[in-house]
Amino acid sequence: FRLNIDGLLVYFPYDYIYPEQYSYMLELKRTLDARGHGVLEMPSGTGKTISLLSLIVAYQKAFPLEVTKLIYCSRTVPEIEKVTQHQIKSLSCLTQQLPGSGPLLQKEPLCRADSLRFGKEVDGKCHSLTASYIRAQRHSDPNMPVCRFYEEFDAVGRQVPLPAGIYNLDDLKDFGRRKGWCPYYLARYSILHANIVVYSYHYLLDPKIADLVSKELAKNSVVVFDEAHNIDNVCIDSMSVNITRRTLDRCQTNVDTLQNTIQKIKETDAAKLKEEYRRLVEGLKEANVARETDIYLSNPVLPDEILKEAVPGTIRTAEHFVGFLRRFMEYLKSRLRVQHVVQESTPQFLKDIFDKVCIDRKPLRFCAERLQSLLRTLEIADIADFSAVTLISNFATLVSTYSQGFTIIIEPFEDRTPTIANPVLHFSCMDPSIAIKPVFQRFQSVVITSGTLSPLDIYPKILDFRPVTMASFTMTLARTCLCPLIVGRGNDQVALSSKFETREDFAVIRNYGNLLLEMSAIVPDGIVAFFTSYVYMENIVASWYEQGILENIQRNKLIFIETPDAAETSMALEKYQEACENGRGAILLSVARGKVSEGIDFVHHFGRAVIMFGVPYVYTQSRILKARLEYLRDQFQIRENDFLTFDAMRHAAQCVGRAIRGKTDYGLMIFADKRYARADKRGKLPRWIQEHINDGSLNLTVDEAIQLSKHFLRQMAQPFRQEDQLGLSLLTLEQLESEEMLQKISQIAHQT
């Protein structure tokens, strides 16, 4: 039906609406109006995605000049699939309501870019068939192999607008197959023309890919990061580099190949190299012009300074450059030969490199660009093989460009295995804002949203931006369908905690086992239990096995356990669901921060209870983390403990939130660690969980928790009908328009 959101007509594809959805849309509209950025937290399962899409599409329709494009970034593939489905729904609703404008909308298709998820090999092969010089060669020699799909596409595809109704990637593939066009290029092409682009974070945040895919996206787009609670880690990942000995070895062979090819070309076609040289002298003007005229999304790997200058003379000729690379590589090798851990900042590193092998900062900076150019000139088709040397050159550019926000750590061996030499050079980014900065700068509105973003104020801090709206929404509930319990003691009054000192304590492990055992007896269907780390889980499982606890649990439910192997875990997961499905009931033991905790939802009977054993602190002994904490303290005045707690709690919330995926769903949330009862931990949980934790559910013993859960489950098992919700947590249009309700709704959003 149609809604009036602050003067904007929004088509909502359902008959009813949750009050918080309305409130969410209001806030979102405010953000768009102000052309600023926003941070919005809304509980999972309250229809975040659909309200977001409805509003922005409506906004697009109302102000086609101000908002041309919606770029929707999500994290996992199933998530993306879901969004596309939502999208189809909301669009089809729109076209139904407005028959006149229907065709117009459908003409601009929606597309998803995850076809880029080709393997490296395919990539290389593709490149070898479609690179421009190869195609040029083919004109003279028609016998060369060629990608039929690409040729077809190039010949006609660009002129023809995509037909209506192609919404997701499968459609696109089909379409491509019918027309004989390469779906990959089709997808990339249509990104530019689609009204709504749904893809994964990396296409926007990872400079290497963003350069290919996203740089031509229009400035007045709205960017949405959904499930953004981990966005800082994604940013950091995309900017960090690890160099091992193996990388260097591979790099060595790469460089050798380069050398040989250069030799060969020199003999046959010296003019080409000259041409390149000339081009380099002229500099990267083109890129500079482009950036200034603001056509492209700027690439954080390509710093501003180097655009204004020509490539320095020392690396201008091909041989020199290869020699330069070789020197740089040797230097890195020598650095890896250390016996003890070294940690230094980028200026230190640069100084050292200058002292030792006389490499200046400036040519280093150009390394990445220069290598690209060389590879182009040498017409080496299979670029996939050169990943190692590309990595090194990217590292060179990054290390010389940023004097802050990065650190270099060289570890001669892994901490757990001090006898085996496995030197690694970590070049790690500590400042997530570097990667995301171009996004904030370029796009007029960036919305960061998730079910668990608490505490909200930390995100603007670590991502370094200024939001115009920050809001956290609660869940309006007709019945309290979530029941957070903090179990702090065992039945024998032993304090339950996963903290380091009591980690090996048998009493704690036994009590944890007891908790799970008792729960398995009273909770129907599925239980998911999360441990703080994989090692911890292994230990606990082993000692539960020895104590016979697992056997007793098996009497009640089947047990499935996450393993480090993703394929095995998927199988376990599927079996778990099957067991829940056929009524036998099952327990899934899993790890916070693991794949399961991040990407799998346990709707309804798949997760009637979540037990969080311990507080999922990150492994604090890692040097990278330490460096990052230090940086955060110095740069953003965030205390180490604050950040660690924040990080632990967001993961705990994430795990626990997996079970509640909607208002008809219900589930127990058991925090089995006495530290959760403290105000500083509790206060960092999302508001929608926090408000259900009352004093009666703090620091319970196992028995008390069982009693409360029994009561809760019995209550929840009663039939729950739509009528019960209506007017409270579910509104019709008429109810929505009543004065009283609007009053109530305004309280839902909690501004910070």
Place this chain on the structure above:
Amino acid sequence: MASLSEEVLLVVKKVRQRKQDGTLYLMAERIAWGPEGKDRFTVSHLYADIRCQKISPDGKAKIQLQLVLHTGESTTFHFSNESSALKDRDAAKELLQQLLPKFKKKANKELEEKNRMLQEDPVLFQLYKDLVVSQVISADEFWANRLGDINNTDPAPYNNKQEVGISGAFLADIRPQTDGCNGLRYNLTADIIESIFRTYPAVKQKYSENVPHNLTEKEFWTRFFQSHYFHRDRINTGTQDIFSECAKQDEKGLKSMVVQGVKNPLVDLLSLEDKTLDEGYGVSSGPPSTSNLNRSVKESSNAAIIKRFNHHSAMVLAAGSRKGETPTDQASETSSTDGNSRDSDFFQPPVRLQEAIEYEDLQRKNRPKTVALNLKKSDRYAHGPVPLLSQHYTTSQDIINSVNHIRHEMVNYKPNLTQVLSSTAATSAIAALSPGGVLMVAGAQQAINQMVPTEVQGELKHLYAAAGELLRHFWSCFPVNTPFLEEKLTGHLEEMLQTAYSKFHIWQTRRMMRKT
């Protein structure tokens, strides 16, 4: 003696029962015992009545066999032949083991079925009371019609008993007990063995390969419990263990399960991430290069435990679901080896996705589709057939005409205020038109269910149902194409109807009497 005609399968002499020597006979359908020198059985149990047999543990002085009946009673036989007591007992045990399961299922299924139906369906029970107990109709006849009916129409919920799955903890249930001198004793029942076989087909295979020829049953199980296969956390010590092969096979099964992948895209962790970080980038990338080599023994045993639990659960699950499938099905052939069986349609990605994104409570409920009753003349339906002659039909044309007429009149209507009704006439008209008034008799008629006391209603209902059942019998005889049906129709059905009618009559008069 009736048992003379029975086939005697086994005779065991010198078996004591209640301190009395005698002979044990195992026959085709029952087990019996007669005291020495007498020509009759003092103990005789149908196999169908026996719930299970128990034997005394080896090494006990008395060699006994106990039969536990469904009723809870038990009978103990003591094999007292010094030389061959053990052999005798084992022979009897073996035979019983083969015979008992055959009878378990058969145990008077029909009667049970009837009983259950009567218990579940109170209406049927009442009908049964009305018709059979009061001897309007014979029980056989009552059921002949019923059972066939039910079995034909929807056999699924009644006949297909749900397969009993396997308890997840069946291995845990085998509680080893110490026998006093630092040894362990495991109690195995047929159920547990069945569970083990169903869950671990590899063990079954081993069993069938080895047991009669190479090992005795007892040895086999002893080895099983000693093997690291059972104690999976113990690291493989020797390869001469016959179960090491099983372990390998399991491993293979697990692997093939993994390779097969998952059909539900929402749980497939492999394709979860749109992984685009190249090797070498990222904070904590790089595979755990030191994976297997330097893992301590303890760690790898932990991993083995975890693996084992996953496998065990998967197999238990598969064992439960495997039975339901038809063995000829190609899919199940493969599934029985790796424990993967599934209705694949359900996991079609679009269906799953649709399910995942729908907010059911945001939508209006779709009412279940019903077929609208299409009545040409609804008043006929309400009143039943009426003699055609007395009815004055108005055609739709007439109605339209009259409506038009009235409308026409209303347009030209002018209130004539001088010639209105008198006030008394108006009140009486209103009174007549309001509920309870003369013209509103229909409204005043109270529902019949309020006027008649409930007990009368109940009785009437029963009579009605009984009559209906009889009528059903009556109509089911048509068309009359066999002499049996004809006989039934002319003979006792008429009689039955007569009885039913007279029963009704009696009830009626009784009611009348009571009223007056």
